[in-house]
Amino acid sequence: MIAKAESPSGQRHSAGAQLILRVLQQFPPYRWTQARLLRWGVRGRTAVIAIPYFWLLLFFLVPFIIVLKIAFSETQIASPPYQPLFQWAGDKVLEIKLNLGNFMFLFEDNLYWKAYLNSMKVAFISTLLCLLVGYPLAYAIARSRSTWRNVLLMMVILPFWTSFLLRVYAWIGLLKNNGFINNFLMWLGVIDQPIVMLQTDFAIYVGIVYSYLPFMILPLYSNLEKMDLTLLEAAADLGSRPFKSFLTITLPLSMPGIIAGSMLVFIPAVGEFVIPALLGAPDSLMIGKVLWTEFFSNRDWPVASAVAIALLLLLVIPIVLLQRAQSAEARGAHR
Template sequence: MRRFKRLLPRGRTLVTTVPYLWLLLFFLVPFVIVLKISFSQSAIAMPPYEPLLHWASEKMLQVQLNLGNFAFLVEDNLYWKSYLNSIFVAGVSTLLCLLIGYPMAYAMARSNPSTRNILLLLAVLPFFTSFLLRVYAWIGLLKNNGLVNNALMAMGVIDEPIQMLQTDFAVYIGMVYSYLPFMLLPLYSNLEKMDLTLLEAAADLGCKPWQAFVKVTLPLSLPGVIAGCLLVFIPAVGEFVIPSLLGDPGMLMIGKVLWTEFFNNRDWPVASAVAIALLLFLVLPIMYLDRAQNAANEEGERT
């Protein structure tokens, strides 16, 4: 037993090194490369930007930092407008996912164990088909002579097809449809683990069911809500495929702006600056949120 205990910290370090190593290799190193490019200047060359470091003379290594790319992002209103619009679209999508996902997760968590597994399987079933293919399927459903319009016309609800494709409505459908499982799963795993005797206690103390939900279930499920919202919100901000396939071409999204900088303007430095700015906009508030939540949790544990 004592020997086991002595081994324990070493095992623990080993286990925690793996994720850190992963983050270092696949997050920090690429981030530093992108950061480096963002301080460079575009050029007609391979790769299409100037090197940051170059030998001015045999003994002098010069570093050339170009801050112009970040200044450029502030000068042209295109960038902050697209950031804001992306955050707005992602926010609305997250809210819709939460409104639809919460009752679904709740129903799944409270159903009996055998149906629960089937429901869980159904929730992840869409992942068996390629994401791109599923978005294309929505084109078939929503287009002017697509399934939805044809069905509505056949039933006599409408006389002329409604323009649904290439509208914001189609984008929200695509976003909510694609990201709903990311909301559903963390909510479900949280709600499923909840101690049901707490609800009985609440009832004993005179809570009506809805009061028990608001006072007990909802606060306890908050970590699940936050996890689900982040899992939906973060990829939704950078989403590029859904708006470009289903949305109006005029919809300003930061993912599209980044694409234009990288592929059409061939300006890797500005594209990198856009990516870094997006990361900072997203990561800093989330880190703050995380810290605030941890502080609140510690507070809660102490009292």
């Protein structure tokens, strides 16, 4: 039965794989590594786990610990521009200097408070707008004929494959004072003075909604697509109007998709740098931009690290929400 399922195409694939295996086994470093690992008692299974594990520990976890360390150390004019946190203070006593100054600085300086609050506000409004644009689209795709669905979905993802930077750039040309939208509206005679749109918060909202729309649509679509439509039929049979059925059935059932999509937009939007830098006002306060400036212009690594830690703490709640929504979706899929 299984042998029959492996049709010609299957055989072609495994012939290729067999070739890869043959070549690998003849390849001296592979054999050497295999023999060496086996002598150390490392089985293939252990190696499969250990290689990515080690990579992530080294390049993902350890960096955070270092950032945490730098956030608690003092600035100095040197390279690297911070003082070591651990020092051997004579007699082999490890001295740990915790300097809360950087965090106190964040609390005291209004700039950081404003930047955090403004980032949250901008991310929240953009997420809401993204949901307003994305939900109808995801809904329409999920309820189209199945032959159309994949094409429409591909069309949603297609812009995502082109450069993010260039998609943001496209909006500069649209939103400028003598840009496309203003020219069009003036040609129509709706306005006679250009509306200032570029370098405002509005431009940042548009940029975020435009760039992150696929992140909103995909989880919503996968939720709406597997919804049990017989529930809606039952409601219709019992005399419920479509709009009421939508509010009482579809909307509550799509909640995990709404939460997952919203968090996937909200989390990166809070720390966004490119969009406020290109579309926002030069003095627009977004925390990603503040961190960038502290780091690249002021070269104050300890304060930049403290900003990063504080940003991470702010994002803990949305990240937990996202994981809960995703595991709820996964459970729903297995049911």
